[in-house]
Amino acid sequence: MTKSVIHTEGLTRKFGDFVAVNAITFDVKEGEIFGFLGANGAGKTTAMRILCGLLEPTSGKASVAGYDVYRQNEEIKKHIGYMSQKFSLYENLTVRENIQFFGGIYGLTRKELREKTAVLIERLGLNQEADKLVGSLPLGWKQKISFSVAILHRPKVVFLDEPTGGVDPITRRQFWDMIYEAAHEGITVFVTTHYMDEAEYCDRVSIMVDGTIAALDTPSGLKKQFQVESMDEVFLQLARGAKRGE
Numbered sequence: 001m002t003k004s005v006i007h008t009e010g011l012t013r014k015f016g017d018f019v020a021v022n023a024i025t026f027d028v029k030e031g032e033i034f035g036f037l038g039a040n041g042a043g044k045t046t047a048m049r050i051l052c053g054l055l056e057p058t059s060g061k062a063s064v065a066g067y068d069v070y071r072q073n074e075e076i077k078k079h080i081g082y083m084s085q086k087f088s089l090y091e092n093l094t095v096r097e098n099i100q101f102f103g104g105i106y107g108l109t110r111k112e113l114r115e116k117t118a119v120l121i122e123r124l125g126l127n128q129e130a131d132k133l134v135g136s137l138p139l140g141w142k143q144k145i146s147f148s149v150a151i152l153h154r155p156k157v158v159f160l161d162e163p164t165g166g167v168d169p170i171t172r173r174q175f176w177d178m179i180y181e182a183a184h185e186g187i188t189v190f191v192t193t194h195y196m197d198e199a200e201y202c203d204r205v206s207i208m209v210d211g212t213i214a215a216l217d218t219p220s221g222l223k224k225q226f227q228v229e230s231m232d233e234v235f236l237q238l239a240r241g242a243k244r245g246e
């Protein structure tokens with residue numbers, strides 16, 4: 001049986017009396033691409049912060065890469081990669097400097113850094129741009145570099161928080177090719193998105209509504225369960241009942 005890389009059981013986080021994440025239970029398997037969906041305010045970011053070792057739960061269990069979120073959050077940080085739309089690269093450093101900076105934070109040796117930087121620049125086809133400031137590059141390129149940097153240290157799992165916001169469908173598709181490649185190499189991918197075509201690309205998708213997981217299955221399983229043709233319709237059926245959000 002495939003190992004679970006993420007395990008949660010009754011995971012709950014309150015802010016005062018408000019229950020942001022309400023007893024969620026799920027497992028993510030090694031090498032799986034797991035879509036974590038939900039309307040605004042559903043509790044995705046809160047759950048993700050817990051799984052990244054950044055926020056302590058109020059109750060329930062959770063482990064990531066075999067490490068417990070209560071006691072081993074520092075270990076978790078070493079064994080994951082993280083990329084978000086809000087925070088990714090330093091705009092005023094070059095592509096090469098960014099790769100080396102983040103690689104250094106992730107604990108790569110100088111030799112590994114040199115080798116990995118060269119391989120990565122080649123692989124991304126960025127030889128001409130390697131010494132340009134990241135701020136001068138198109139958003140789609142920044143996202144690809146950012147993702148590559150997040151998996152530079154070969155983490156067990158990479159968390160992607162709306163990684164492809166603001167780019168066209170072709171660039172998003174190219175980004176997803178990189179995700180598939182990483183998953184194929186055994187990196188588990190945990191991804192939040194508001195794009196339903198991306199939900200279709202996931203192995204399994206969970207949909208949060210008002211702090212709980214309202215549905216969890218493969219995209220085809222969900223469409224069958226809700227008797228609809230698209231993930232859009234699945235999402236709408238569930239999110240329509242939500243009390244939180246805008």
Ligand SMILES: Nc1ncnc2c1ncn2[C@@H]1O[C@H](COP(=O)(O)OP(=O)(O)OP(=O)(O)O)[C@@H](O)[C@H]1O
Nearest residue numbers: 015018020038039040041042043044045046047244
């Ligand atoms: N530190 C906090 N203190 C109080 N309430 C909070 C805090 N962080 C989040 N919340 C509340 O918890 C709920 C869930 O927020 P969260 O950011 O996890 O949702 P989300 O699903 O990620 O939404 P979005 O897609 O808008 O980012 C929201 O109602 C939010 O206002």
